[in-house]
Amino acid sequence: MLKSYWKALLLVITLIFSCLSFAGVSEWVDFELKNGHIKIPVKLSGIDTYALLDTGAQGNSINPNFVRKHGLQFTKGQRFRVTGVFGEEMRRAYNNVPTTIFGADLELDDLIPVNLGGTETGLLIGSGFFSRFIVQFDYPNQRMRIVTRDVLRLGDIENIKVESQRGSGEPLVRVSFGEDSDPFWVLLDTGSNGGLLIERSLARKHNLLEKITSSSMSSGVNSTAITENLRVEELIFGPFTLENVLVSVPAEGESANLVDQNRLTGSRIKSRKQEGILGYDVLKHFVLTLDYRAGHAHISLPE
Structure with missing residues (x-):
């Protein structure tokens, strides 16, 4: 499941930054800063929400508050040990979650339920996104872009x-x-x-x-x-x-x-x-x- 998920996520990244020039640098993509968090608009099960981009997260997560609010039901997957700043516990992941990221329709697996505060943010994207490319965050101007490793050492x-x-x-x-x-x-x-x-x-x-x-x-x-x-x-x-x-x-x-x-x-x-x-x-x-x-x-x- 994890292998198929990363293939899907790589496809999303490719679509997001299809504007990569021959120089290997994408155009700037705007993001939103909400309470200090980098967020991009996505859809879960056809419902508009936000995904939080988090370099400090190993995996990817779904907000159980969002799931409950909209009465969503997903296939249960394997159990993961979730270790955070203030505690540790086992949680069962969701599979086959319909997701739209930058216009790409996918079904994501191994989304671990994690409280992301309220119901506005439905998804958290962790290390799989950041490990594929060099990523540049312009915090003051609220934008980001990627650079391929063959053009920037x-x-x-x-x-x-x-x-x-x-x-x-x-x-x-x-x-x-x-x-x-x-x-x-x-x-x-x-x-x-x-x-x-x-x-x-x-x-x-x-x-x-x-x-x-x-x-x-x-x-x-x-x-x-x-x-x-x-x-x-x-x-x-x-x-x-x-x-x-x-x-x-x-x-x-x-x-x-x-x-x-x-x-x-x-x-x-x-x-x-x-x-x-x-x-x-x-x-x-x-x-x-x-x-x-x-x-x-x-x-x-x-x-």
Whole structure:
């Protein structure tokens, strides 16, 4: 099923970017930014909805709230272990889901039920989309395009340290709280609408807990938890230094899977230690060019 699904998704990607020129660069395609999430219009079972594009997700998901609202029924598939920031559980996927993406009619398999907030967003598209090409997100201008690897060697021009996480392939990026501060690795997540969420132990190491000014409820794919918020004077992100950046940490006693949330169950493959998640509140300033599969990235300011 997975093999047939990826063939179908590759067809969709080809149709979406059929305007690829001989230079191997597509035209810009507009996307919508809603609450810090990148979304594109799609149809599920003929019903208009949105798909969220998420570099931090290994698989693809369907919103059970959307399914219930419209009284939809799909073929049940295999069970998957879903590990999110605030919990882990087993869920049974849906198969043969009628989907229209950029005019292409498909039936998608292995869509895992994940709460995407409300009913407006019906679908989440993860790593399969991003691993096929080099993808460029222009956040300020709300547009994206793809580039083929034969015309752009992103590793030759990368200006930020990124590695593909072993096992999941998801992008980890190295950041720090200043020139004299030890760097650490976080998940680069286009599906996160926050700033920087880090392990409480990391915040303690950098003496940040005394800077906490507020608390709030944060939601993961499985549950919600209390996080505490603070601002750091500097965050070094590639060649750029951002000031007064929002940072969140799980409250005392809360459990958060920020270190190994993307580890494959039973896998002994080791990777960089992931100590947080970097999201929209940082990315919103930049044009991000990402080779998801190879682990290369470049960031710049928009033209």
